[in-house]
Amino acid sequence: MRRRERNNRKMKTQTLRIALAALLCAACAAVLPSCSAQKLPEALREFTDLSKVQLPDSSNPSRIYAADGTELGQVNMEDRKFVPLDQMADCVPEAFVAIEDERFYSHGGIDPRGVLRAIVRAVSRGKAKEGASTITMQLARNLYLTQEKTLQRKTEEALIAAELERRYSKKEILEAYMNVIYFGHGAYGVGAASDLFFGKAPHALELHECALIAAVVKGPAVYSPHMNRDNALARRNLVLKKMKETGAITEDERSSAAAQPLRVLPYSGPYENFRASYFVDYVIHQLTSQNGPFGFSPRELATGGYQIYTTLDWSMQKDAEAAVRGAALAAGLRMLPQRDGPTDAVLQYALNTDVKILGLDSAEAVKRYSRSGFSEATILAAKKLAAPVAPQGAFVAVDAWTGAVLAMAGGADSRTSRYNRAWLSARQAGSSFKTFVYLTALMQGHSMSDTVENSRYCIGAYCPKNYGGGYGDGSLVTWHEALVKSLNIPAVRVGHAAGERNIIRLCRELGLDAPMEASAPLSLGAASASPLQMAVAYAAMPNGGHRVKPYAINVIRDSEGNVIYRRDRSAGPRVLDPGAIASIIPALEDVIRRGTGRAARTGSLAAGKTGTTSSYRDAWFVGFNPDVAAAAWLGYDDNKPLCPPESTRNCITGGLVPAAMWRDVMENVKLQRRGFNMAATPPQTEEVEDPDAVELSGEDILEDGTAPAQATPAVIIEIEDPEDTNSPTGEIPGQNPDSAREAPQGLMRSAPRPTQPDNRQ
Structure with missing residues (x-):
């Protein structure tokens, strides 16, 4: 009897292999002309030795380094708790089977229907896109293979899956799968995930919690509730829907669980084991993305002993993290209905001198900014007042010539929110988008010395206003002055004449890929982008017009020190004249x-x-020096205005806190190049005289971009910002001209920056 069962299993395995080989040959012949059915049997003999299939128990963690060799952390398996299947709530395996492999209990490791679907889609699209991976195949990939999408890897995955099914029961396979899959934040397995998100053991999970845990594994960077609550909630409810469809739960159970709010513990560890955690999350996503160039599995990273040398400038990163924290708190202070004298003094110091005074530990801030005269208690009190109303922020800097990511802070505090706004969040760009409008027109033969009428202008029912609600004074202004003062009406005139479709085309060439509508409001920033995308798009200006693609990894070495990857630093295509x-x-x-x-x-x-968007929902500053392009952003995750309650006074604008954030990171960058890569002499324009020896707090720059009448030197003056007026439907009010500090005596050019140690050799 046992011999017959063994023979049946053997025949089943062989049949699966033959069927898979035939299916893959068909796909190969249709999709990959260079691969033929005659070559496939020979290739199969070179695949993984199935006699070596076993569960690994050793750990050789990979290490991630900044560009200067500073270790940022280890990717390991320490944050994993093995939990037997019978110690999990029934809804845990039910949720995973429903969303990941609904025919798990009926197939032998490979789902023929899923493979056929993948082949059909691959043929129709001309490339392999559909995974068709069963739970057993995912286990095979996580234990033994990479994430790369090749015919060889997919065939190996299927053969190993069939062997796993021959050796182990369905219970053992499912148990192993749920103990090795990665949930992000350093957590491997259901046990660690249950503790991370809910602070409870898997046996105590409720239905909606089981569904959320199953929802995350598709892509922790996208579906983790600590990184994107909206995505996590939507996929959790999809899991519940699939559980109902598979008969695991009833409709009443589904609707009751779907009505539950998304409640998870604040992110505070113990899975926080990296410096520069937002940047490292980005790096790990690059390493493990199935659509990326590396294709590592989380298990492979945790046990492979790789040395990963990144592009991170550790000094700039520390400045960026402190600046984002400080800027968020400064914005919170700014929006308080009332501030006492000491608190207001801390705010003015942050805006005019350095926002990092609020972003550093209070004791360190007192030591670093001893000349400010603030006590630790004063700084701490200001931070406590600001914290309840502080928005989120992000900062990202790239090498303008290569696209190397030098710094990335995706939020005010990675311990409370791991959502990386620096590269995952797409927010309206506001007036920072006007740069692309003028560039489009300039590439059609115009010049910034051209003039445009600053008067009422309508395109159909759309009649934009300048900031403050006016329709302009009817004068002619140069494009140069219109951009400097961020005038809306001239921008719409220039953009409409250049063609909104042409603006979109240029944006695509610069790397902005969010949906855009070819309509008049586009010229005022009715388009979304992440801070990373904005920094990369602006990088084309200082580098002479070449598009750069962002990257975070320079070199990867294996456990024996051999270089297995080195970044190609070839220049991108020229997209700007x-x-x-x-x-x-x-x-x-x-x-x-x-x-x-x-x-x-x-x-x-x-x-x-x-850049400041409609109703003050987003505030930006995007800019560059000859070496580095960077973007700073502030806003609330729920998209509410950056204003005090029920008021449009003392709102946060791009020229106020984001500009100060940008300044307090970029002022420490030592330039390698002594000038911008410009091929022509710029036009001469008349400068507006700056007030002498007056610190401006942010309220004192008027709607046309100029300063108010001369004030008494060394006195901080407070003039309210003009209120945002009601706009016609579809109007996006433009940039609010805002904060400034005393001008330097001319533009100082710093000495060249020493080059970073080269980790490639």
Whole structure:
């Protein structure tokens, strides 16, 4: 009897292999002409030795390093708790089977229907896109293989899955799977995930919690409730729907669980084991993405002993993290209905001198900023007042010439929110988008010295207003001045004449891929982008017009020190005309020198653009020096206005806190290059005189981008921002001209920056 069962199993395995080989041959012949059915049997003999299939129990963690060799952390399996299947709530395996492999109990490791579906889709699309992976195949991939999508890897995965099914029961396979899968944040397995998200053991999980845990594994960077609550909630409810369809739960159970709010513990460890955790999350996503160039499985990273040398500038990263925390708290203080004298003094110091005074530990801040005269108690009190109303923020900097990510802070505090707003969040760009409008027109043969009428202008029913609600004074202004003062009506006139579709085309070439509508509001920033995308798009200006693609990994070595990956640093295609760059950079310099971005002055060569969206929901500053492009953003995750309750006064604008955030990271960058890569002499424009020896707090720059009448030197003056007026439907009010600090004596050019140690050799 047992011999017959063994023979049956053997015949079943062989049949599965033959069927899979035939299916893959058909797909191979249709999709990959270079691969033929005659070559496949020979290739099969070179695949994994199935006699070596066993559960590994050793750990050789991979290590991730900054560019200067600073170790950022280890990718290991320490945060894993093995939990037997009979110690999990019944809804745990039911949820995973429903969403990941509904025919798990009826197939022998390979789901023929899923494979056929994958082949059909691959043929129709011309490339392999559909995974068709069963739970057993996923286990095989996580234990033994990489994430790369090749015919060989997929065939190996299927053969190992069939062997696992021959050796182990369904219970053993499912138990192993749920103990090795990765949930993000360093947590492997259901036990660690249950503790991470809910602080309870798997046997105590409720139905909606089981569904959430099963929802995360498809992509922790996208579906973790600590990184994207909306995505996590939507997929949790999808899991519940699939559980109902498979008969695991009733409709009443589904509707009751779906009505539960998304409740998880605040992120505070113990799975926080990295420095620069937002950046490291980005790196690990790059390493493990099935659509990326590396294709590591989480298990492979945790046991392979790889040495991963990244592009991170550790010094800049520390500045960025402190600046984002400090800027978020400064924004919170700014929006308080009332502030006492000491608190207001801390806020003004942060805005005019360094927001990092609020972003560092209070004791360290007192030591670093001893000249401020603030006590530790004063700083701590200001931070406590700001914390309940503080928004979120993000900062990202890239090497403008290569696309290397130098710094990335995706939130104010990774311990409370791991959602990486620096690269996952797409927010409206506001007036920072106007740069692309003028670049499009400049590449059609225009110049920033051209003039445009600043008067009422309608396209159909759409009649944009300048900031403050006016329709302009009817005068002619140069494009240069219109951009410096962030005037809306001239931007819409220029954009409509250049063609909104042409603007979208240029944005695509610069790397902005969010949906855009070819309509008049586009010119005022009715388009979404992440801070990373904005920084990369702006990088094309200082580098002479070339598009760069962001990357975070320079070199990967295996456990024996052999280089298995080295970044290709070849230049990207040229997408901007040098003449257009030469024309627009002086205007963007003037934005900082005397326009809406005066708070971003670093004391050295810099250019950039402010951005504030409709109803103050997003505030930006995006800019560059000759070496580095960077974007700073502030906003609430729920998209509420950056304003005090029931008020449009003391709101946060791009030229206020984001500009100060950008300044307080970029002012520490030592330039390697002594000037912008401009091929032509910029036009000469008349400068607006800055007030002498007056620190401006943010309220004192008027709607046209100029300063108020001369104030008494060394006195902080408070003039309310003009209120945002009611706009016609579809109107996006433009940039609010805001904060500045005392101008340096000319543009100072710093000495060249020493090169980073090269970890490639």
